Amino acid sequence: MSIDTLARAATGAQRAPQASHLTVAGFLACFRGIVWREVLRFLHQRERFFSALVRPLVWLFIFAAGFRQVLGVSIIPPYETYVLYETYIAPGLIGMILLFNAMQSSLSMVYDRETGAMRTLLVSPYPRWFLLTSKLIGGVSVALLQVYAFLAIAYFWEIEPDAAALPVGLTLGGQFVGFEIPAPFNGYITVLPAIVLSGLMLGAFGLFLSSVIRQLENFAGVMNFVIFPMFFASSALYPLWRVRESSPLLYEICRFNPFTHAVELIRFAFYCQFDLNSFYVVAGCTILFLACAIYAYNPSKGLIARRGPGGPKN
Amino acid sequence: MVETAKLDTAAGKRAPAGGEALLVRGVSHSFGDVRALNEVSLTVAPGAFTVLLGLNGAGKSTLFALITRLYDNTSGEISIFGNDVRRRPSSALQRLGVVFQSRTLDADLSLLQNLTYHAALHGYGRREGRRRAHAALQMVGLDKRAHEKVRNLSGGQARRVEIARSMLHEPGLLLLDEPTVGLDIDSRQSVIAIVRGLVRDHGIGVLWATHLIDEIDPNDRIVVMHKGRVLYSGSVPGLLEAGRASDPASAFRTLTGQPTAEAA
Numbered sequence: 303m304s305i306d307t308l309a310r311a312a313t314g315a316q317r318a319p320q321a322s323h324l325t326v327a328g329f330l331a332c333f334r335g336i337v338w339r340e341v342l343r344f345l346h347q348r349e350r351f352f353s354a355l356v357r358p359l360v361w362l363f364i365f366a367a368g369f370r371q372v373l374g375v376s377i378i379p380p381y382e383t384y385v386l387y388e389t390y391i392a393p394g395l396i397g398m399i400l401l402f403n404a405m406q407s408s409l410s411m412v413y414d415r416e417t418g419a420m421r422t423l424l425v426s427p428y429p430r431w432f433l434l435t436s437k438l439i440g441g442v443s444v445a446l447l448q449v450y451a452f453l454a455i456a457y458f459w460e461i462e463p464d465a466a467a468l469p470v471g472l473t474l475g476g477q478f479v480g481f482e483i484p485a486p487f488n489g490y491i492t493v494l495p496a497i498v499l500s501g502l503m504l505g506a507f508g509l510f511l512s513s514v515i516r517q518l519e520n521f522a523g524v525m526n527f528v529i530f531p532m533f534f535a536s537s538a539l540y541p542l543w544r545v546r547e548s549s550p551l552l553y554e555i556c557r558f559n560p561f562t563h564a565v566e567l568i569r570f571a572f573y574c575q576f577d578l579n580s581f582y583v584v585a586g587c588t589i590l591f592l593a594c595a596i597y598a599y600n601p602s603k604g605l606i607a608r609r610g611p612g613g614p615k616n
Numbered sequence: 617m618v619e620t621a622k623l624d625t626a627a628g629k630r631a632p633a634g635g636e637a638l639l640v641r642g643v644s645h646s647f648g649d650v651r652a653l654n655e656v657s658l659t660v661a662p663g664a665f666t667v668l669l670g671l672n673g674a675g676k677s678t679l680f681a682l683i684t685r686l687y688d689n690t691s692g693e694i695s696i697f698g699n700d701v702r703r704r705p706s707s708a709l710q711r712l713g714v715v716f717q718s719r720t721l722d723a724d725l726s727l728l729q730n731l732t733y734h735a736a737l738h739g740y741g742r743r744e745g746r747r748r749a750h751a752a753l754q755m756v757g758l759d760k761r762a763h764e765k766v767r768n769l770s771g772g773q774a775r776r777v778e779i780a781r782s783m784l785h786e787p788g789l790l791l792l793d794e795p796t797v798g799l800d801i802d803s804r805q806s807v808i809a810i811v812r813g814l815v816r817d818h819g820i821g822v823l824w825a826t827h828l829i830d831e832i833d834p835n836d837r838i839v840v841m842h843k844g845r846v847l848y849s850g851s852v853p854g855l856l857e858a859g860r861a862s863d864p865a866s867a868f869r870t871l872t873g874q875p876t877a878e879a880a
Binding site (some may be wrong): 324325327328329331332334335336338339342343346347418421422423424425426427428429435531601 | 626684686714734739745
């Protein structure tokens with residue numbers, strides 16, 4: 303068997319694409335391939351799936367149950383009544399899934415860079431920004447599976463969106479034409495874009511981090527300095543008004559933390575509401591982090607170019 | 617006649633830009649204060665098997681990283697079939713296949729999934745990607761194991777899959793970075809035979825980085841690298857003449873002042 307098999311026995315196969323082949327179909331095939339690989343890898347690593355689920359569930363079933371009596375939550379938007387503490391921290395736990403998934407992706411990028419596996423991605427003829435963005439979206443797709451699995455389990459813990467039915471349609475001549483999505487399905491739908499945008503922001507941040515980190519060993523330290531401060535100095539576990547009561551400085555730090563805005567964006571969207579301020583912050587940070595990551599992976603300007611590759615050298 | 621790096625540079629300047637599968641001309645690269653490559657020049661012609669011979673730390677992997685545009689060279693020129701890798705990276709990378717030194721297959725995925733992923737990275741849709749993947753696996757004699765996970769393969773079989781992967785998009789130039797390291801004798805010979813077959817039968821230009829001198833064939837072109845410099849570039853007889861030796865290993869030792877891994 304020779305390359306003839308490749309070129310011709312691949313019945314009907316066309317000659318290898320040249321410069322002009324970078325068509326929309328080619329971009330789509332490349333994008334689909336990268337995203338599909340991320341999902342496949344995740345599905346093949348069942349332990350990763352279960353550990354990703356167990357973490358927020360432990361917080362929900364143990365931590366939140368224990369603190370239910372200690373941490374009462376007053377009526378604050380988007381809630382229209384008193385809510386249980388479990389209900390309050392559910393959006394924060396969604397944020398936690400996204401945060402850990404982003405850092406896991408970042409970790410695998412560092413590992414791939416050390417082993418050289420990432421080069422297979424970067425030698426693709428498609429633009430590097432496109433490859434990195436596709437990989438980022440692949441990571442968010444994986445996070446989505448985790449989030450909705452978590453929400454499905456949380457549903458049986460009576461954590462569900464209870465907003466009014468969501469109308470979908472048009473008002474023509476004073477008459478509504480369309481249909482209504484009842485609770486809780488409406489919240490599960492409206493929270494989707496918020497999860498995607500927050501996942502992109504955190505994933506882009508992880509992508510940038512992966513370019514900054516020299517070795518896998520350094521990553522553990524960065525995790526401690528990134529994940530825990532981001533998570534705890536946010537509105538994920540306690541409302542900001544409570545934080546302000548105990549420490550005005552910490553309150554300002556929490557407000558400055560983009561993770562706070564990701565959690566709030568998810569929280570409002572879960573109840574079919576839109577937090578414009580959080581949206582601006584999360585969207586802005588997504589663009590900023592992604593631009594930094596693309597710059598860092600730029601072959602002529604980026605950080606990797608300055609210090610050299612990981613992996614074996616000879 | 618003794619062929620030197622300087623002569624090769626001159627030859628590179630004379631060669632028409634589109635004539636060489638690979639043209640590296642006057643490339644230097646530093647990481648901070650460390651100069652990894654110093655005025656490196658070499659060419660690989662279509663249908664030529666070129667051995668890049670050097671010890672660990674010679675700069676072979678850095679050169680490969682620049683050719684594959686993991687990062688850009690700070691000076692000099694690198695072009696693949698006349699396409700400058702900095703100015704026209706897409707055109708250059710489309711004609712390039714690479715087998716990296718470290719194992720880069722995803723062990724949790726099947727052979728077929730690994731290859732269709734690579735096909736997607738070159739813009740092939742699912743159906744076309746699968747067709748090419750099967751054909752490429754057939755080329756290296758592993759089509760029957762297409763649905764097995766990579767972790768079930770031996771080192772030599774995994775290498776053959778990587779070669780199949782590198783050929784999926786029918787490149788004109790193939791780079792292989794120490795592809796036989798860690799393989800047993802049979803696997804080494806199998807890998808070498810496959811790649812030499814691609815050169816002989818289909819005119820693929822190959823740059824084969826190694827520190828194992830017994831992988832050299834008398835008809836190969838040789839580039840000797842040492843401490844970031846090209847010490848020699850030319851034919852095997854020219855290497856023997858340059859090293860004033862009767863065999864390539866002795867010539868290499870004379871040129872570099874170092875033992876080869878094989879000799880060690």
